[in-house]
Amino acid sequence: MPEAHTIAIVTGGSRGLGRATVEALAQRGVSSLFTYHTNKSAADEVVKSVQHSGARAVALQLDTGDTHAFPAFADEVRRVLRYGSG
DSSP states (O other), X not given: OOSOSOEEEETTTTSHHHHHHHHHHXXXXXXXXXXXXXXXXXXXXXXXXXXXXXXXXXXXXXXXXXXXXXXXXXXXXXXXXXXXXX
């Protein structure tokens, strides 16, 4: 996601309300960086859905109950925003 445009960060974006939010934002051309807890395949489905809409999405694994994981997560967010998901 290196190009400058609106990017949303959504926690729990792989299902339910979070997924609906990510997909609704994609319909408006807003790219998302979203978290998922354990279901990578569901997160990958959301990424594909967003890409189909012409927006971009990156799914990052995060257990929000594990605060020790936050520094590494923040580093990953910086990496993605700086260099993209590839």
